[in-house]
Amino acid sequence: MNGFTLFISDLHLQQETPHITQNFIHFLQNKATYADALYILGDFFEAWIGDDDRTPYHQDISARLSALAKQGVAIYFMHGNRDFMIGKRFAKQSGFTLLSDPCSLDIYGLRILLSHGDLLCTLDEQHQKYRRIVLHPLFQKTILLIPLFLRRHIAKKLRQQSQQHHRYTTRDIGDVTPKAVDALMQQHQSPLLIHGHTHRPRIHTVKFGKRIVLGAWHDNAAYLQLFPNGHFELTSAKIDGPVSAVPADQ
Numbered sequence: 628m629n630g631f632t633l634f635i636s637d638l639h640l641q642q643e644t645p646h647i648t649q650n651f652i653h654f655l656q657n658k659a660t661y662a663d664a665l666y667i668l669g670d671f672f673e674a675w676i677g678d679d680d681r682t683p684y685h686q687d688i689s690a691r692l693s694a695l696a697k698q699g700v701a702i703y704f705m706h707g708n709r710d711f712m713i714g715k716r717f718a719k720q721s722g723f724t725l726l727s728d729p730c731s732l733d734i735y736g737l738r739i740l741l742s743h744g745d746l747l748c749t750l751d752e753q754h755q756k757y758r759r760i761v762l763h764p765l766f767q768k769t770i771l772l773i774p775l776f777l778r779r780h781i782a783k784k785l786r787q788q789s790q791q792h793h794r795y796t797t798r799d800i801g802d803v804t805p806k807a808v809d810a811l812m813q814q815h816q817s818p819l820l821i822h823g824h825t826h827r828p829r830i831h832t833v834k835f836g837k838r839i840v841l842g843a844w845h846d847n848a849a850y851l852q853l854f855p856n857g858h859f860e861l862t863s864a865k866i867d868g869p870v871s872a873v874p875a876d877q
Contacts, residue, residue, distance in 0.1 A: 639843070651844070659700060672713075705725075726741065728742055803838075
C-alpha cells in the first residue's frame with residue numbers, strides 16, 4: 628500500500644469544459660498515481676447515453692483510467708444522476724469496478740458508507756421521481772434501443788431541464804435531509820458517510836459520526852484523501868497551484 632485512498636465526484640466531464648479535463652489529467656498524473664485506490668462517486672461525466680457512444684473524448688478518458696489501473700491503483704465507480712447509463716463494457720475497458728449506491732465497505736479497517744448523495748435529498752420530490760424512473764432496468768434497456776443520435780438529443784434536453792430545475796430549487800430542498808442521513812448511517816452501522824451531488828464540500832458532525840461532502844470540479848480539483856490511521860483531508864487545489872483546506876464543523 629502507498630498509504631492513502633482518494634475519493635472524488637461531480638467532475639461533470641465534457642469536451643465543452645477543457646479546464647476541468649486538464650485538472651483531472653493533472654490529478655491522475657500527480658496525485659492518483661501514488662494512491663492505493665481511487666473512488667469515483669458519480670457525475671464523473673456531464674452526461675452518458677450508453678457505452679456505445681464511443682467518442683474520441685470518452686476513449687481518451689477511458690484510456691487514462693485504464694493506464695492508472697495498470698499501475699496498480701484500484702479504481703471504483705459509483706453512478707451519479709448524470710452518468711447512470713455507464714455499463715460493464717465501459718467499466719471493463721477503463722479498468723474500474725462498478726459499485727452499488729449506497730455501498731458499505733471497509734477501508735484501512737474503517738467502516739465507510741459511500742453514496743452519490745442524491746438519494747438523501749428526500750425533499751426534492753421531483754428529483755426522486757426522476758431517479759426512480761431512470762434507474763429502473765427496463766427504462767435503461769428501452770433507452771439503449773433508441774438510435775444514438777436521438778439519445779444525444781434527449782440527453783441535451785434533460786440537461787436543460789435539470790439546469791432549470793436547480794435554478795428554481797431552494798437550498799434546503801436541494802440538500803440532503805438529516806433524517807435520511809441518520810437512517811442510512813444507522814442502517815449500515817457506519818460512523819463515516821462520504822458522498823457528493825450537492826456541490827457543498829464540508830465535513831459535518833452528525834448523529835452517528837461524520838458526513839463528508841465532496842466538492843465539484845467547477846474551478847479546482849476537489850478530492851478527499853484518507854490515510855490508514857483514519858485521518859482524512861478534504862481539499863481543493865488549482866492545477867499547479869496551492870492546496871486549500873475545506874471547512875469542517877466544529
